[in-house]
Amino acid sequence: MAADPAVQSPLPEGWLEITSMDLDAQGVARKPDGKVVFIDGALPTEIVSAQTTRKKNQWEQATLTEIHRESSLRVAPRCPHFGLHAGACGGCKMQHLDPAAQVAVKQRVLEDNLWHLGKVKAENLLRPIAGPAWGYRYRARLSVRYVHKKGEVLVGFHERKSRYVADMRECHVLPPHVSALLLPLRALIHGMEARETCPQIELACGDTVTALVLRHLEPLSASDLLLLREFALRHSVDGQVIQWWLQPKGPDTVHLLDTEPEPVPLSYALPDFGIVHPFKPTDFTQVNPHINRVLVARALRLLAVEKTERVIDWFCGLGNFTLPLATQAREVLGIEGSEALVARSRQNLARNQAQRGGLAPTSFVARNLFEMTPAMLVADGQADKWLVDPPREGAFALSKALADIHQARIGAEGAEPLPPEAAGWSFPQRIVYVSCNPSTLARDAGLLVHQAGYRCTAAGVVNMFPHTAHVESIAVFERAD
Numbered sequence: 001m002a003a004d005p006a007v008q009s010p011l012p013e014g015w016l017e018i019t020s021m022d023l024d025a026q027g028v029a030r031k032p033d034g035k036v037v038f039i040d041g042a043l044p045t046e047i048v049s050a051q052t053t054r055k056k057n058q059w060e061q062a063t064l065t066e067i068h069r070e071s072s073l074r075v076a077p078r079c080p081h082f083g084l085h086a087g088a089c090g091g092c093k094m095q096h097l098d099p100a101a102q103v104a105v106k107q108r109v110l111e112d113n114l115w116h117l118g119k120v121k122a123e124n125l126l127r128p129i130a131g132p133a134w135g136y137r138y139r140a141r142l143s144v145r146y147v148h149k150k151g152e153v154l155v156g157f158h159e160r161k162s163r164y165v166a167d168m169r170e171c172h173v174l175p176p177h178v179s180a181l182l183l184p185l186r187a188l189i190h191g192m193e194a195r196e197t198c199p200q201i202e203l204a205c206g207d208t209v210t211a212l213v214l215r216h217l218e219p220l221s222a223s224d225l226l227l228l229r230e231f232a233l234r235h236s237v238d239g240q241v242i243q244w245w246l247q248p249k250g251p252d253t254v255h256l257l258d259t260e261p262e263p264v265p266l267s268y269a270l271p272d273f274g275i276v277h278p279f280k281p282t283d284f285t286q287v288n289p290h291i292n293r294v295l296v297a298r299a300l301r302l303l304a305v306e307k308t309e310r311v312i313d314w315f316c317g318l319g320n321f322t323l324p325l326a327t328q329a330r331e332v333l334g335i336e337g338s339e340a341l342v343a344r345s346r347q348n349l350a351r352n353q354a355q356r357g358g359l360a361p362t363s364f365v366a367r368n369l370f371e372m373t374p375a376m377l378v379a380d381g382q383a384d385k386w387l388v389d390p391p392r393e394g395a396f397a398l399s400k401a402l403a404d405i406h407q408a409r410i411g412a413e414g415a416e417p418l419p420p421e422a423a424g425w426s427f428p429q430r431i432v433y434v435s436c437n438p439s440t441l442a443r444d445a446g447l448l449v450h451q452a453g454y455r456c457t458a459a460g461v462v463n464m465f466p467h468t469a470h471v472e473s474i475a476v477f478e479r480a481d
Contacts, residue, residue, distance in 0.1 A: 011047065015068060018046045021105050023438075025093035025469040027064075037062055041084045043071040043097055044105075073101040078134065079172045089166040091157035092173060092467040099133045099466055106461045106471045113438040114459065114475075118446030126460025126474065129298060131290040133466040137173045138205035139287045142185075146195045153190040155182055155201065173467060175205060177240055188231050192224045202247075204281035205240075206266040207289075211281035213245040213254055220246070228257060251282050272297050273324040274356045277348055283341070284317055288464045295434065295462055295474070296324055299387060302458070302476050303432045305329045309384035312428070314398060315369060319345040321387050321434075323352055326359040333380065334364040342366045372397040374405050375419045386428045394440025395433070396447070402427070403451035410453075427453070431477040436464075438471045448477050455480050 011017065016029035016037060027042025039050045041064035050062035063084055077095035081088060094102050107128060114120045145154050145165045156168030171179045189195050194216055202213035214228070232242040241264050244257040256263060267278040268289050273296070279285050286292035299321060305311055305328040313322040316334030318341060326332045326349075336342050345364045353359050367376065370393065377398070388395050405422060407415040431454065435441035448454040454477040464472040 014049055015047055016042075016050060018042045018044050018048065018071075020044055020108075023109055023469055023471070025097075025105075026061075035060065039064055041096065042067075043074055045069070046071045046074075073098045079170070081166055081168055081170070084160070087164075087167060088160050089157050089168055089171075090160040090162070091166075091171070093469050094467045099130075102466065103128045103130055103461060103463050106463065109471050110438045110441075110459060110461050110473045113442040114445055114456070115442075117439055117442035118444075118449070120442065120445045120449050120456050122456045122459035122475065124458040126298075126458050128460055129291060129294050129462040129474075130466075131288065131294065131463070134172045135175050135179075136288045136290060136466065138175065138203075138289050139285065140174060140178075140203040142201045142203060144189055144198050144200055146189070153186045153195060155185045155189065174203075175210075177238055178203060178205065178210065181235060184231070184235065188227060192227055193221050194218060194224050202281060204266065204279075204285070205289075206268050206279070208239060209241045209243055209264050209266045211243045211245055211266050213247050213281050215247045219248070225257065232257075245281055254280070254282050268292075270296055270320075270324055273327050275323045275327075275352055276355070277318055277320065277323070278351065279318055279344070283344065286320070286464065291462060291464050292320070295464075296321060299432050299434060299474060300324055300328065302474070303385050303387060303430060305385060310381070311385050311387065312380065312383040314386060314388045314395065315390045316345060316364065317341055317389070319348050319364070321389060322362060322364070323349060323359065325387065326362045329360050331360055332362040333383070334362065335367050335369065335380065336364065337366065337369050339366045369395070370397050372401045374401045374408075374416075374422060377401045377405070378419060378422045378425045382426050383428050384430075386431045387434070388431060389434040390440075392437040392440065394435070394437060394444050396440070396444060399444040399447040399452065403447045406453045407451060427479055429479050433475045433477065434462075435473045435475065436470070438473055441473060441475060445475060445477070453480050454478060 018027035018029050020028045021044055022028055026038040026040055029037045036059040039062045042048050046067055047069040048064055049066040051065050052060050052062045054061040074096055075098050079095060082092055082095045142155050143165045154165040154167055156166050159166045168182055189198055197217040198214055200215040204211045228244045232244055236242045245254055246257055247254045265278045267276050269276045270293060307330055309329050310331045311325050311329045313325060313334045316322045316336045319334055322332055322334035334345055342364045349362055404416055408418045445456055449456055457476045457478045459475040462472040462474055
């Protein structure tokens, strides 16, 4: 698909000029009649031909068939399993686009969402947080399938737009030592009696431990367990210990294959703050530890916590931000929806306080953060600053509770009366919001800016997932008064 000499305008019939990329990494073009076409594999500024695969009244989906003018930002994908061909892996969507340009596309997605969905424009754009483009994915869910016709086992991600498992022999977004395990894992499962009843291996890498969680639908035989143990011993090299965890049923059944001798704990460190977070392989942790370290440092720098201040960390999880905050604040409260994560956060707090000391008084509580009300918000006490790090659903109820209090304070028409205990409650002066979904961030930003009395002083992207269309971001809100 080599580029032709400069194409004259108007374009020949059937040729399309790509003007942008959407959130699914599809090139966006318009037909002469104005109809929008989303084209897999096409990049902005390219002129292409494409095969339509789906038609609707207002738009079409298509797949790239030929490039007539190639983008200067197009690069050769590193992975042989990436592409539009049959059987291509669906784990990445942007390997054909220069990594720096990927970040620029995501920045544009963030800005467009803030404006079109929230009618918010950040006063300043933060420099993007970016890191290694390869070998960054320390968490993954690998599908396993025994293919009768081929007489072999496949281990990897699903094919593009398919339920079938891709025939993966290497993966460049996984850490190199994990990519090197793909073929040995196929051989291992093929040699097990349970080869047809093990549908998944979940991967979680710590700083020194790689945990492999094997989902098995039937009890494993003694010979299969021996094969797992031998595999772990054989592949525990280069400073990484391989641990097998077993999952016979739901997530709450996950357990270590062997607990003797005492296993090395799965953990990750935040060296800038002297914090170490132990975790279980099914706990939520950030996929990209390199970016997470920078993100935590950036978020705390933006929050600018003083030793005299109380801080609340909403959706605190294992305490990824909470414990670093405890090195800087007077008092910290971490709030999370899961009782299990709250218990783990308390354990992590006690461990770090014992090993490093110097942490501010810190407590953790469980709340349903998707049902927050002004009364619940006030009951948790006032704080000088907030850190908010919600899941993809965002923090609508939390933002709405702030907005309701502000609207009642200014006497807005139709505002609900405040609970009596809200009389002396004061707003956080600054909020740092870490988001994994630009559309829900934009929705919540609209509430904070237009109804809760805040300004959006800064926003920027965090390239947590290079080569994918996933957009992580961070935004800062200050009281407008």
